[in-house]
Amino acid sequence: xxxxxxxxxxxxxxxxxxxxxxxxxxxxxxxxxxxxxxxxxxxxxxxxxxxxxxxxxxxxxxxxxxxxxxxxxxxxxxxxxxxxxxxxxxxxxxxxxxxxxxxxxxxxxxxxxxxxxxxxxxxxxxxxxxxxxxxxxxxxxxxxxxxxxxxxxxxxxxxxxxxxxxxxxxxxxxxxxxxxxxxxxxxxxxxxxxxxxxxxxxxxxxxxxxxxxxxxxxxxxxxxxxxxxxxxxxxxxxxxxxxxxxxxxxxxxxxxxxxxxxxxxxxxxxxxxxxxxxxxxxxxxxxxxxxxxxxxxxxxxxxxxxxxxxxxxxxxxxxxxxxxxxxxxxxxxxxxxxxxxxxxxxxxxxxxxxxxxxxxxx
Numbered sequence: 001x002x003x004x005x006x007x008x009x010x011x012x013x014x015x016x017x018x019x020x021x022x023x024x025x026x027x028x029x030x031x032x033x034x035x036x037x038x039x040x041x042x043x044x045x046x047x048x049x050x051x052x053x054x055x056x057x058x059x060x061x062x063x064x065x066x067x068x069x070x071x072x073x074x075x076x077x078x079x080x081x082x083x084x085x086x087x088x089x090x091x092x093x094x095x096x097x098x099x100x101x102x103x104x105x106x107x108x109x110x111x112x113x114x115x116x117x118x119x120x121x122x123x124x125x126x127x128x129x130x131x132x133x134x135x136x137x138x139x140x141x142x143x144x145x146x147x148x149x150x151x152x153x154x155x156x157x158x159x160x161x162x163x164x165x166x167x168x169x170x171x172x173x174x175x176x177x178x179x180x181x182x183x184x185x186x187x188x189x190x191x192x193x194x195x196x197x198x199x200x201x202x203x204x205x206x207x208x209x210x211x212x213x214x215x216x217x218x219x220x221x222x223x224x225x226x227x228x229x230x231x232x233x234x235x236x237x238x239x240x241x242x243x244x245x246x247x248x249x250x251x252x253x254x255x256x257x258x259x260x261x262x263x264x265x266x267x268x269x270x271x272x273x274x275x276x277x278x279x280x281x282x283x284x285x286x287x288x289x290x291x292x293x294x295x296x297x298x299x300x301x302x303x304x305x306x307x308x309x310x311x312x313x314x315x316x317x318x319x320x321x322x323x324x325x326x327x328x329x330x331x332x333x334x335x336x337x338x339x340x341x342x343x344x345x346x347x348x349x350x351x352x353x354x355x356x357x358x359x360x361x362x
Contacts, residue, residue, distance in 0.1 A: 008320040008321070009320055011320075012090065012320045012321055012322070012324070015089050015090060015322075015324075015325055016319075016324045016325070018084075018088050019085070019324050019325050019328045022081070022084075022085075022328065023315075023328055025051075025052045026331060026332065026335055026362070027338075027339075031047075032338060032359060032361065033356070034047060035047055035048070035339075035342050036342055036345075036352050036355050036356055036359075037352065040346065041065075041066050041067060041069070041070065041346050041347065044070065044346065045057055045061075045069065048070075048073070048339075053073050053074070053077050056072075056073035056076040056077045057069065057073045059073075059076060060072045060076070060127070066347055067340070067343035067344050070339055070340065070343035071128070071339075071343065072127055074335075074336045074339045074340065075128065075130040075336065077336075078130060078132065078332060078333070078336050079130050079131070081332060082101065082132040082329070083132075085097065085325060085328075085329065089322070093212065093322040093325075095211070095212070096208065096209055096212045096217065096322050096326060097322070097325060097326065097329070098133065098134060098208070099204065099205045099207075099208030099209050100209070100326050100329055102133050102134070102160075102201060102205050102208070103202075103205065104130060104131075104132045104133045105133035105134060105160055106201040107201075108129045108130065108133075108135065108140055109135075109155065111125060111128060111129060112125065112140060112144045112151075113151070115144065116148055116151065122144040122145055126140075126141070126144075133160075134159060134160060135158055135160055139158055142154055143158075202225075202227065202228050202254060202256050203255070203256060206221060206225070206256055209224070214322070214323065215323075216314070216317070216319075216324070217321070217322060217323055217326070219318070219323060220326045220327065220330075223307065223310050223311060223314060223330070225256060225258050226283065226307055226310065227307060228254050228255075228256050228257035228258075229257040229258055229259050230284075230303045230304070230307060231254055232254055232257055232259060233276065233299075234296070234300055235249070235252060235253060235254075236249055236253070236264070236267050236268055237273065237276060237296055238296065239252065240268065241296075246265065246268050246269075249268055250264065258283065259283070263279070266279055267279055267280075273293075273295070273299055274293065274294060276299070277289060277299060277302075280299075280303065284306035284307070285306070286306040286309040286310070287302055287303065287306040288302060288305070301358055301360075305360050307360075308334055308360040308361070308362050311327060311330045311331055311334070312331065312362050314327045314330070315327030315328060315330070315331060331362045334360050334362045335362070337360065338359050338360060338361075341355065341358050342359070345358065
């Protein structure tokens, strides 16, 4: 046992200490509250210039303003941080880090597909592409500049595209796969393709992480499965609002979560959101909502907060493992999302209280 502890210390001591120090750069709850209280986005920028975001803001301030400036600064900061983490993560565990970042490949692809759908030039989209996964900036540019009917072929040329093709038949329904192909070709079913890209995201992350031993990584995998549960709950409720049948709803759910078929059917049959909430509490122990009628957006925010609480626990419980690094990346993603929410809230004149309710404090 002493040898095992010493071995883990040698392997993870440096990377874990670096990450623990970097956690000190995350915005505190008090700092986020101060950002909410200021009246303008310019005032937000002034406050953020006193933090680790200073250089990222300066890099984009000549060409952008408002919420776009905040989003670009947050994204650039995340890319810079991820680059650092990759540089000091133990070589044997870089695959696990890349697995967690695979979601950014899919998020970037989603951004490109949506831009093509509305004929938005790539030059306008490029600054909002954050290449931290396996796909490079050149990959995204080639895909984005392809003709609409060739996007699918360009994606297929990448390693990600090859994996998507090889995994599709066994892991997704024919309905989902046909929708994905048609959406990439015709760009007229964007809402459905979002679901499929989400499905690939969690599938690929879990496939890579299952090869990494240790309780800490198992905790991260469990959180990712809970994220699938969260997305499935929201997919169910949204499709119910549009009158989808049980069979159609089941076709668009993401596989890999913890919900059984019986549980899913109970959710689909739930009379209203309050009934769905009561069922969801069994999956999210820290799920908290006010009494009375709730909206879908309130349910979504409550689930996000419950998941964030589990991410914080996973980070602090991890000791001398790659779980410390993975947990930190999850927390940093939440900070990025919070900055976007605050900036967008100010831009649209949303009251402070409502912005504060939307945040996921980690």
